[in-house]
Every structure is written in structure tokens, then in C-alpha cells.
Amino acid sequence: MEKYDLIVIGAGPGGYEAAIKASALGHSVLLIEKDRLGGTCANKGCIPTKSLLHCAKAYAAASSSQELGVEVDKAFFNLQKAMAWKEQAVESVGKGVELLLKNAGVQVLLDAAACLDAHHVQVAGRIIEADFLILATGSEPARPPIPGSDGPNVITSDEALVMELLPQSIAIIGGGVIGIELASFFSLIGVEVSVIEMLDEILPMCDRELAKLVRRGLDKVSFNLGCKVTQIDSEGVQFTDSKQKQRRVDSQLVLMSIGRRPVTKGLEALGLETARGYIAVDSHMRTRLGNVFAIGDVNGKSMLAHSASAMAEVAVSSIFGSEAMSFDPISVPWAVYSHIEAAGCGPTEDQMKSQMRKCLCASVPMRSNGRVLAELSKRAVGSAKMICDMDGTILGIHIVGPYASELIWGASVLISSRVNVKAIRSAVFSHPSVSEVILECARAIEC
Amino acid sequence: MEKYDLIVIGAGPGGYEAAIKASALGHSVLLIEKDRLGGTCANKGCIPTKSLLHCAKAYAAASSSQELGVEVDKAFFNLQKAMAWKEQAVESVGKGVELLLKNAGVQVLLDAAACLDAHHVQVAGRIIEADFLILATGSEPARPPIPGSDGPNVITSDEALVMELLPQSIAIIGGGVIGIELASFFSLIGVEVSVIEMLDEILPMCDRELAKLVRRGLDKVSFNLGCKVTQIDSEGVQFTDSKQKQRRVDSQLVLMSIGRRPVTKGLEALGLETARGYIAVDSHMRTRLGNVFAIGDVNGKSMLAHSASAMAEVAVSSIFGSEAMSFDPISVPWAVYSHIEAAGCGPTEDQMKSQMRKCLCASVPMRSNGRVLAELSKRAVGSAKMICDMDGTILGIHIVGPYASELIWGASVLISSRVNVKAIRSAVFSHPSVSEVILECARAIEC
Numbered sequence: 001m002e003k004y005d006l007i008v009i010g011a012g013p014g015g016y017e018a019a020i021k022a023s024a025l026g027h028s029v030l031l032i033e034k035d036r037l038g039g040t041c042a043n044k045g046c047i048p049t050k051s052l053l054h055c056a057k058a059y060a061a062a063s064s065s066q067e068l069g070v071e072v073d074k075a076f077f078n079l080q081k082a083m084a085w086k087e088q089a090v091e092s093v094g095k096g097v098e099l100l101l102k103n104a105g106v107q108v109l110l111d112a113a114a115c116l117d118a119h120h121v122q123v124a125g126r127i128i129e130a131d132f133l134i135l136a137t138g139s140e141p142a143r144p145p146i147p148g149s150d151g152p153n154v155i156t157s158d159e160a161l162v163m164e165l166l167p168q169s170i171a172i173i174g175g176g177v178i179g180i181e182l183a184s185f186f187s188l189i190g191v192e193v194s195v196i197e198m199l200d201e202i203l204p205m206c207d208r209e210l211a212k213l214v215r216r217g218l219d220k221v222s223f224n225l226g227c228k229v230t231q232i233d234s235e236g237v238q239f240t241d242s243k244q245k246q247r248r249v250d251s252q253l254v255l256m257s258i259g260r261r262p263v264t265k266g267l268e269a270l271g272l273e274t275a276r277g278y279i280a281v282d283s284h285m286r287t288r289l290g291n292v293f294a295i296g297d298v299n300g301k302s303m304l305a306h307s308a309s310a311m312a313e314v315a316v317s318s319i320f321g322s323e324a325m326s327f328d329p330i331s332v333p334w335a336v337y338s339h340i341e342a343a344g345c346g347p348t349e350d351q352m353k354s355q356m357r358k359c360l361c362a363s364v365p366m367r368s369n370g371r372v373l374a375e376l377s378k379r380a381v382g383s384a385k386m387i388c389d390m391d392g393t394i395l396g397i398h399i400v401g402p403y404a405s406e407l408i409w410g411a412s413v414l415i416s417s418r419v420n421v422k423a424i425r426s427a428v429f430s431h432p433s434v435s436e437v438i439l440e441c442a443r444a445i446e447c
Numbered sequence: 448m449e450k451y452d453l454i455v456i457g458a459g460p461g462g463y464e465a466a467i468k469a470s471a472l473g474h475s476v477l478l479i480e481k482d483r484l485g486g487t488c489a490n491k492g493c494i495p496t497k498s499l500l501h502c503a504k505a506y507a508a509a510s511s512s513q514e515l516g517v518e519v520d521k522a523f524f525n526l527q528k529a530m531a532w533k534e535q536a537v538e539s540v541g542k543g544v545e546l547l548l549k550n551a552g553v554q555v556l557l558d559a560a561a562c563l564d565a566h567h568v569q570v571a572g573r574i575i576e577a578d579f580l581i582l583a584t585g586s587e588p589a590r591p592p593i594p595g596s597d598g599p600n601v602i603t604s605d606e607a608l609v610m611e612l613l614p615q616s617i618a619i620i621g622g623g624v625i626g627i628e629l630a631s632f633f634s635l636i637g638v639e640v641s642v643i644e645m646l647d648e649i650l651p652m653c654d655r656e657l658a659k660l661v662r663r664g665l666d667k668v669s670f671n672l673g674c675k676v677t678q679i680d681s682e683g684v685q686f687t688d689s690k691q692k693q694r695r696v697d698s699q700l701v702l703m704s705i706g707r708r709p710v711t712k713g714l715e716a717l718g719l720e721t722a723r724g725y726i727a728v729d730s731h732m733r734t735r736l737g738n739v740f741a742i743g744d745v746n747g748k749s750m751l752a753h754s755a756s757a758m759a760e761v762a763v764s765s766i767f768g769s770e771a772m773s774f775d776p777i778s779v780p781w782a783v784y785s786h787i788e789a790a791g792c793g794p795t796e797d798q799m800k801s802q803m804r805k806c807l808c809a810s811v812p813m814r815s816n817g818r819v820l821a822e823l824s825k826r827a828v829g830s831a832k833m834i835c836d837m838d839g840t841i842l843g844i845h846i847v848g849p850y851a852s853e854l855i856w857g858a859s860v861l862i863s864s865r866v867n868v869k870a871i872r873s874a875v876f877s878h879p880s881v882s883e884v885i886l887e888c889a890r891a892i893e894c
Contacts, residue, residue, distance in 0.1 A: 013878065042817075046879050051821035055515040062509035062517050068502040069529030070509050073520035082516030089821045096815050306878040333877040343877065368543050370489075374498035374536045403853040409882035410857025413866075413874040423864040427856075430780040430790065431460065431753040432493050435856035 004030045006319065007121050007130035009113045009266075012039020014296030014308030015136030016097050020104040021316040030130070031101065032123050034112040040138050040297070041305040042093040048161045049181050051089040053337050055082040056188035060339065067377075077189040079166055086161070114266040118289045132291045132319050135267060135279065136308065139260035139297035146173075146256075148232030154254045157182060166191055171237045171251035173229055175202035177336050179257035180214065184338030187220040194222045194249040196229055196239055198258075205334055207348040207385055209363070210400040217340030217381035217400075224249065262298045276300065283326035285315040293319065302329040331416040335405035340381055343408035346396030346415045349387055359395065360388040360421075362444035366401040370432030376402065386441035392421045397441075403434045410438070421445050451477045453766065454568050454577040456560045456713070459486020461743030461755030462583030463544050467551040468763040477577070478548065479570050481559040487585050487744070488752040489540040495608045496628050498536040500784050502529040503635035507786065514824075524636040526613055533608070561713040565736045579738045579766050582714060582726065583755065586707035586744035593620075593703075595679030601701045604629060613638055618684045618698035620676055622649035624783050626704035627661065631785030634667040641696040643686055645705075647673045652781055654795040654832055656810070657847040664787030664828035664847075671696065709745045723747065730773040732762040740766065749776040778863040782852035787828055790855035793843030793862045796834055806842065807835040807868075809891035813848040817879030823849065833888035839868045844888075850881045857885070868892050 008019045011033035019031040036043045056077070063075035101108055111124040115135075121128050141156035143149055155163075157178050170186050172179045175197035187193045195202070202223070203211040215223055226242030236250040262278050273280040273288050278300030285293045293315040296308030310327055317325045333345035352359045366372045366382030373380075382401020388394055397411035414423070424442035429435055455466045458480035466478040483490045503524070510522035548555055558571040562582075568575050588603035590596055602610075604625050617633050619626045622644035634640045642649070649670070650658040662670055673689030683697040709725050720727040720735050725747030732740045740762040743755030757774055764772045780792035799806045813819045813829030820827075829848020835841055844858035861870070871889035876882055 041878065047817055047821050050818060050879055054822040055512075055517070058508045058512040058515045059517045061505045062512065062519055062522070065502075065505040065509065067528065068505045068532050069525040069527070070502070070506045071523040071525050071528075072509055073522075075509070075520075076518040078516040078518050080516070081514065081518075085515050085824075086821075088824065092820045092825050093817055096820075304878070306875050309878070310875045332875045335877045335880065370494055370540055371497060373539045373543075374494050374533075375501040377532075377535065378539050403850060405877060405880055406850040406853050406882055407856070409854070409874075409876050409880065409885060410860060412876060413857060413871050414860065416874040417866065417870040419860075419864065419866070424860050427860040427863040428753050428757045428779045429856050429859060430782045430852060431488065431751070431756070432497055433782065433852055433856065435853055438856060 001127060001129050003129040004028045004107070005130065006030070006132045006134065007032065007128065008134045008136055009121070010039060010136035010138055010296070011037045011097070011108070012136060012138050012296060012308060013041045013305040014312045015039065015134065016101060017309040018134045018136060018295060018312035018316050019106045020100055021313060022320060023104040023106045025316070025320050027320060030107045030109065030128060032109045032111065032113040032121065036094055037097045037101070037108070038094045042097065043090055044158050044161060046305050047093050048086045048090055049185070050337050051086040052082060052161065053181060053185050055085060056185045057339055060188045079163065083162070112266060115270050117269060118292050133293065134315055135292065135294040135298055136296045136312070137263040137267065137298045139262050139303060141256065142259045142261040143256060144258060146229055146232055149256060151232060151234060153234055153252065154232055154256060156256050160255055167252040168192060169251040170253045170255055171196060171249045172255045172257060173237065174256065174258035175223070176204065176257060176259070177334070180218070180336055180338050182255060182257065183221045184218060187218060188339060193220070194224065194251060196224045196227050196237060196249065198226070198228055200226045200242070203336060203342065206342055206344060207398045208350055210342060210383060210385060210398055213381050213383055213400045214336070214338065214340045214342050218338060260297065260303060262300060264298065284318040284324070285311050285327065286318060301327065302332055304332065304334060307332050331412060333408045333412040335408060337405055340400060341402060341404035342400045343404040344396070344398035345408055345411040347387060348396060348398060349385065352387060358390055360390060360392070360445045360447055362386050362441045364437045364440040364444065366434070366437060369434055369437055371434050372402065374432060384437040384441050386421070386438070386445060388421050388445050388447065390447070392445065392447040393418050394421055394424070397438065399437070401434060407435055407438065421447065448574065448576050450576040451475045451554070452577065453477070453579045453581065454479065454575065455581045455583060456568070457486060457583035457585055457743070458484045458544070458555070459583060459585050459743060459755060460488045460752040461759050462486065462581065463548060464756045465581045465583060465742060465759035465763050466553045467547055468760060469767060470551040470553045472763070472767050474767060477554045477556060477575060479556045479558065479560040479568065483541055484544045484548070484555070485541045489544065490537055491605050491608060493752050494540050495533045495537055496632070497784050498533040499529060499608065500628060500632050502532055503632045504786055507635045526610065530609070559713060562717050564716060565739050580740070581762055582739065582741040582745055583743045583759070584710040584714065584745045586709050586750060588703065589706045589708040590703060591705060593676055593679055596703060598679060598681060600681055600699065601679055601703060603703050607702055614699040615639060616698040617700045617702055618643060618696045619702045619704060620684065621703065621705035622670070623651065623704060623706070624781070627665070627783055627785050629702060629704065630668045631665060634665060635786055639698070640667070641669045641671065641698060643671045643674050643676055643684060643696065645673070645675055647689065650783065650789065653789055653791060654845045655797055657789060657830060657832065657845055660828050660830055660847045661783070661785065661787050661789050665785060707744065707750060709747060711745065731765040731771070732758050732774065733765060748774065749779055751779065751781060754779050778859060780855045780859040782855060784852055787847060788849060788851035789847045790851040791843065791845035792855055792858040794834060795843060795845060796832065799834060805837055807837060807839070807892045807894055809833050809888045811884045811887040811891060813881070813884060816881055816884055818881050819849065821879060831884040831888050833868070833885070833892060835868050835892050835894065837894070839892065839894040840865050841868055841871070844885065846884070848881060854882055854885065868894065
């Protein structure tokens with residue numbers, strides 16, 4: 001019987017990283033993927049959304065930059081070309097993953113896997129043995145049982161990213177990252193967008209004050225907060241608003257972005273413990289079965305591509321490494337790539353308050369920043385917020401505004417290394433840069 | 448006689464920061480400015496160039512994003528509108544400075560100052576006394592005595608930033624930051640641009656390999672390296688090329704960007720020691736006269752806006768503070784905002800080699816980065832480079848590619864705090880972000 005030290009199921013940013021790392025340590029590794037290399041991130045998530053958002057931002061720049069001196073006779077968004085651009089990006093990333101796997105000497109099988117027990121996997125009619133299993137099967141869009149959600153006018157992000165014709169209007173159910181990024185995309189290219197969100201603010205992981213700024217910045221989107229969808233029909237969405245009043249939004253299409261659910265098909269025979277469908281693991285990514293690990297979206301600990309990669313490192317080091325690592329979601333950064341960008345790392349002020357933890361907090365608006373004034377004028381939306389321990393240790397940095405997604409890396413390194421805010425204050429920041437708001441926050445922290 | 452604890456001459460990012468800080472410490476401060484508040488940075492440097500570059504980038508996005516699905520009938524760059532946009536940014540920044548000074552209780556006089564001695568300044572017909580002087584008079588474009596450089600077709604950045612009509616072609620003498628940013632601006636909006644540079648590579652402060660990438664990325668600009676200008680005439684520039692051959696570039700306009708010279712008018716009576724025209728100071732910004740300090744461009748230590756602000760802090764703390772600070776240019780970041788961005792902090796590989804210092808070095812190209820693939824395709828120009836001490840202490844980070852100017856803040860904090868590369872390796876980076884190239888560099892450093 002064919003045998004490997006490790007079988008990894010699922011070739012997303014968790015699975016392929018785990019396979020490459022284990023192989024680099026000299027172990028025989030088989031990576032099984034039922035769809036395309038790169039997983040949700042490369043094929044149905046991060047890469048295609050960022051790619052399409054970039055196209056939409058370029059269109060918006062072309063059609064609404066008269067004030068900057070950019071005059072165009074008529075601008076048209078060619079969806080087919082944008083989709084072709086996106087497909088090219090998806091293919092490049094997929095080929096990159098393929099090359100990395102090949103260079104690392106990882107065996108790859110493109111087929112559906114079924115676990116027979118903790119040591120045996122059936123794939124393409126064969127049974128293959130392994131000392132260890134890493135489950136990295138990911139997630140897929142959830143479709144909760146709302147009446148009408150199976151209608152032909154209802155899509156998820158999967159379908160939105162391969163759309164062939166633009167709707168005139170779209171109702172987006174769910175104001176999380178996926179909902180907001182797609183709201184940004186559609187509104188930038190002229191589609192009428194309504195967002196219906198159950199909670200009283202969008203982007204639940206975000207500082208509330210900052211989330212509000214994102215919402216206000218998406219000024220062409222109509223937001224319905226605190227609203228519970230009761231039914232989808234062929235002409236739109238019915239919901240109960242925050243005052244218990246029945247209301248509706250008419251739209252040609254309805255996009256469901258109310259979360260994702262773990263993919264556990266083929267793993268049933270393992271009899272793993274689950275919580276809300278997610279496979280339960282300890283901080284080393286180990287399941288109840290000592291030789292079976294689960295990483296990435298399927299364990300529900302932090303549903304982000306880079307979290308999956310970080311968990312891959314933890315799992316491989318738990319299996320083969322000398323160093324015992326663990327995964328701590330608190331210093332994992334996140335970013336939203338809507339045209340008003342948001343990013344954060346560490347606890348928010350709201351979280352600190354709800355945990356009754358004392359902290360030092362400062363926030364600085366974007367509108368007095370030199371680069372923001374040069375590029376966006378004083379009407380610019382945005383703010384940065386810093387949270388420190390009482391001794392000045394940096395705990396959290398949260399940013400809404402231009403370049404937020406690229407500014408956040410420094411926060412992540414400083415927070416995970418427990419650096420004091422004085423280190424920021426004594427550094428020199430490049431002028432004029434948006435990053436100076438971080439220095440301003442550090443100066444405003446009183447310690 | 449009117450008397451202040453401190454008189455600051457020059458209201459650029461050095462002078463106004465010094466005035467505000469001294470005032471915040473409870474001292475009486477007079478700030479004298481002969482032109483507009485904000486100095487070169489706000490009025491003739493950072494802010495207007497970044498503002499105009501932003502306009503030019505938006506125009507380029509509008510007119511050359513067909514691949515992204517952005518189709519425009521005809522795009523036109525309206526220089527008057529772009530200049531109005533820039534002027535609005537300049538005014539906003541100026542008003543911001545005015546407000547900061549007002550809130551800080553700094554007295555401001557808008558007039559030319561002449562120092563009578565180390566304690567007396569003449570301004571607007573009055574003589575005012577002060578315990579301390581801070582000279583922050585800045586710099587202006589240098590105009591070396593090249594035959595023909597006084598012709599009506601010859602301008603400097605000062606004139607370029609208030610231009611009313613676009614030339615068809617422009618020859619730029621000098622491939623430093625100013626020359627390259629203006630080359631980017633003019634080439635993006637369709638002006639034919641030639642750069643003539645005396646050295647054998649552009650951007651002398653930049654890692655040579657990376658500077659080459661910037662040059663290649665500015666693919667519509669014609670570069671003439673290792674060339675010495677011998678004469679400017681009404682139809683262009685004559686120069687001797689690297690093979691000692693006489694050559695010429697025909698152009699409607701000629702822009703001189705071969706450096707800046709210190710402004711010392713009105714300071715003659717102080718009899719200060721100078722080096723190449725710059726006022727000599729020690730690491731605390733003190734001149735030969737114990738109560739007179741010189742900060743910013745006029746001392747020539749580091750001709751960047753944020754360096755001037757950092758020196759302001761050093762000077763004020765030397766005068767009034769309890770803490771002895773000094774200015775170390777090595778961890779000062781710099782950024783170039785051309786459409787191929789570049790930024791760096793700390794020594795380059797070339798500098799380490801020329802100083803015979805052993806180091807660990809790694810570089811990672813942009814083209815395999817997920818966000819770069821999503822936004823710019825695998826044809827993207829760019830790379831990141833990291834330099835560490837043999838024990839892994841991060842010494843330098845240098846980046847060419849998208850968002851470089853906003854990525855560099857983290858480098859500056861980590862370098863000035865002497866953080867080890869392991870801190871980067873153990874942090875989680877947001878995916879897909881260009882910042883991941885920094886993580887990849889850290890992983891490639893062998894220690």
C-alpha cells in the first residue's frame with residue numbers, strides 16, 4: 001500500500017503551506033485537492049476579489065476624477081475584460097502554487113478524498129496510508145434556510161466572481177468583509193447596491209467608530225442595519241427593520257454573504273468532535289485523534305488565508321518540529337479592500353471595554369494628514385486608532401483610510417513582539433505619508 | 448525691547464515643529480517666515496508634487512486601463528484643474544500649520560528676518576531680542592553655472608509646480624528624487640521626457656539594483672546616464688556621454704534638478720561656520736554659537752521634511768529639555784512617489800559592502816506576490832531587499848514597487864528599535880498584501 005509520512009487534504013493557503021513545510025523538513029507528503037490549487041483564497045476569495053476591486057477602482061478613478069484634471073468623454077466598464085484580467089491573476093497565483101509544490105517535492109493528486117480512518121485516505125480508487133493527516137478542507141458560502149434563498153436570482157460570492165452580466169441593482173445580505181468588498185465593487189461600477197445587515201453596524205471585527213466611517217465612505221450604498229431578512233422573492237428582499245417594521249428592498253439580484261460554513265465532506269468516518277460544524281482542535285491544531293490535525297477555515301478559529309498559513313506552520317511544527325508553537329488569533333491582522341480601506345490588528349477599544357481591561361487609547365483623523373490632503377482633500381474619510389496597555393505596550397492598531405491594508409504589517413510585527421509605543425515615537429516617519437497617522441496616535445498616547 | 452525665549456526663522460516642517468514644541472514646553476516663541484507657512488515642503492516640495500503626481504496617476508489609470516476593463520472614449524489631462532487641485536491641497540496644509548501654531552500660542556510674523564547678532568533679529572523695522580535662535584531657513588533649487596542655464600526655456604521645480612502650459616517635451620537635468628518624481632509626472636501625462644544624469648545610476652540614496660528597477664519601470668522616459676551637461680541652448684541640452692561623445696537632447700523645456708542650496712540670506716552677521724554653504728552643527732543641531740541652532744535643509748545633514756521635524760525635536764530638547772537627544776540620519780526613511788514607487792530605510796547592500804561590513808541580505812521580487820498579481824499582473828516591476836547584522840538585527844529595508852512609500856514606516860520603527868528579523872518571521876502578515884514581500888525577505892535571511 002502506498003504510504004506517506006503526511007497526507008494533507010485541501011490545497012488552499014493552509015494545505016499547500018503545510019505540505020511545503022513538511023516536505024522541506026524531509027518528510028514524504030501527499031497533497032490532495034478536489035478542485036483547483038490555491039483553494040478559496042486563490043480561486044474564489046482573496047485574489048479574484050482584490051483583482052476585480054482593482055478594476056473597479058480604476059474605473060472609478062477614470063470616471064470621477066474631473067477635480068484632478070482627468071477629463072474623459074465617456075467611460076465604460078467592460079465586465080468581460082475585468083473578468084479576464086481577474087482570471088489571469090487567478091491562473092498566475094495557481095501556477096505559482098503549483099511551482100512551489102513542485103520545487104518542494106510534494107506529491108499532488110487532484111481528486112476528491114475520503115478519510116477511511118485516522119491513517120487511511122481513499123482517493124481516485126486507491127487507498128493510501130499516512131502517519132499523519134492534516135485536514136485543510138476550507139469552507140464554502142453558507143446558505144441559511146431563508147424562504148426564497150434557492151431562487152434563480154440569489155447568488156453567493158462564488159457566482160458573483162464569475163458573473164457574465166452586471167445587474168442594475170443588487171441587494172447584499174450581510175455586511176461582513178465579503179459583503180462590504182462586493183458592495184464596494186458593484187457600487188464603484190454603477191450598480192445600485194443595498195446592504196441588509198442583522199447587527200447594528202457593519203464589519204463586526206472592526207472598531208465600531210471606524211466601521212461607521214467605512215459605511216459613510218461607501219456613500220453610494222444604501223445600508224439597512226439591525227434588519228432581519230424574512231423572505232427573498234423574485235423582485236428583492238423582505239426584512240424586519242430595527243423598529244420591527246416590515247420593509248423591502250427591490251433588486252434584480254440578491255447576494256448572500258452571511259458567512260461561510262466548513263467543508264467536512266469525506267471526513268465523516270473520522271468521527272471528529274465539532275462545534276457549530278467546525279472541527280474542534282487545540283492550540284496546536286490537533287483534533288481529538290492524536291495524529292489528525294485540522295487547520296484553516298475548517299476549524300473556525302480565524303477564517304483568513306494568512307491565519308490558515310500560520311496554522312499550517314503550527315501543525316507541521318507540532319507533528320515534525322522541535323519547537324512547540326501555538327496559534328494566537330489576537331495578533332493576526334485583517335484588511336478590507338473596499339475603496340474605503342480598513343485594517344486592524346489586536347483588540348479594539350470596544351473589546352477592551354467589554355473585557356473591563358484598562359488601556360490607553362488615542363485616535364487621529366486622516367483629514368489633517370499631508371498625503372491625504374494632497375491626494376484626497378480635506379473631505380477624505382478615515383481615522384487611525386491605537387490601543388496600549390497601561391505601561392505603553394502596543395496592543396492594537398486599527399486604521400480606516402487609504403493604504404490601510406498595506407500599513408497594517410508594522411502593527412502586526414510590533415504587537416506580536418510586544419513593543420512599547422515609545423519605539424514608534426522615537427522613530428522618524430516619511431513625510432508626506434498616510435503612515436504618519438500612526439506616529440500621531442503614538443504621540444497622543446499618554447505614557 | 449520686545450523679547451522672546453526663542454526666535455525661530457523659517458516656518459517649514461523644521462521651523463514650525465520647533466516653535467510648537469518650544470511653546471508647548473511653556474516658552475515664549477516668535478516664528479518668522481518671509482514667504483508662506485509650511486515652507487518648501489508644503490508650498491514648493493512634498494505636498495504640491497505628491498498632489499500633482501496623484502492627478503497624473505489618475506489620468507494614467509483612466510487612459511491606460513483597458514486591460515482592467517476600463518474603456519474611455521478620449522481622456523484629456525486638464526493641467527489648470529490639476530494645478531487648482533494642487534493649490535487647494537497646498538492651502539489646506541498651510542491652514543493646518545497656521546491652526547497648529549495658533550493653538551500652540553506661537554507668535555508668527557510674516558516678513559524677512561535679518562540676524563544682527565546671536566541675540567537680536569531685525570524684522571519689519573523692529574529689533575527683537577531672544578535667548579535662543581533656531582535657524583530653519585531651508586533651501587532653494589541650485590542653479591549651477593552651466594552655459595545657457597539662465598535662458599527662458601530653463602526652469603526648476605519651483606516653476607514646474609506652477610506651470611500654466613504643458614510643454615511637448617522636457618529635458619530633466621538630474622536623476623535624484625525631484626528629477627525622477629517630475630519625470631514620472633510629465634511622462635504620465637504624455638510629455639516626452641529625457642533625463643540626463645551625471646552618475647551611472649539614478650536615485651543615489653537607493654540600492655543600485657532597485658534604482659535600476661525604477662528606471663526600467665519609467666519606460667516612457669529616455670535616460671542618459673553618466674552624462675555631463677556642457678550647454679543648454681534654446682532647443683535643448685548638449686552633453687558629453689559616458690563614452691566622451693558629444694550628444695544632445697532636443698526639448699522645448701529644460702528642468703534643472705541637480706540639487707538644492709541652503710538659504711542663508713539674513714544670517715551673514717552671525718558669522719557661522721559653513722561647509723559647502725551649509726551651516727555646520729553638532730549632533731544636537733548647535734552651531735558654533737552656543738545659543739544658535741540650525742535645523743533642516745540649511746544644515747545639509749538630511750534634506751527631507753521629516754528629517755527637519757526630527758531635528759526640530761532634537762534642537763528644542765537641547766535648548767529646553769531634560770533629555771539629551773541627537774539626530775541620527777541612518778534610520779530616517781525616504782520615499783520616491785513616482786508611479787514606480789521606491790522607499791528605503793537604513794544602509795543599502797552597496798553601502799555595507801563599501802564599508803566592508805559583513806551582513807545578511809535577502810531580496811524578493813514583487814512578481815510572485817498575490818496582491819501584485821491581482822492588481823498589476825506578473826509583468827509588475829518591483830523588489831524588496833532586507834539587510835541584517837550577522838545576529839539578525841534588522842539594519843535596512845528597501846522597497847521598489849506599489850505602496851512602497853506607505854510600507855516603509857514599519858521598517859523605520861524596527862530599525863530604530865534594533866529589532867531582530869525573527870520578530871518579523873514570527874508575525875502574521877495580511878494576505879494578499881504587498882507587505883508580504885517583507886515577510887518573504889525575513890524568511891530568506893539565514894540566521
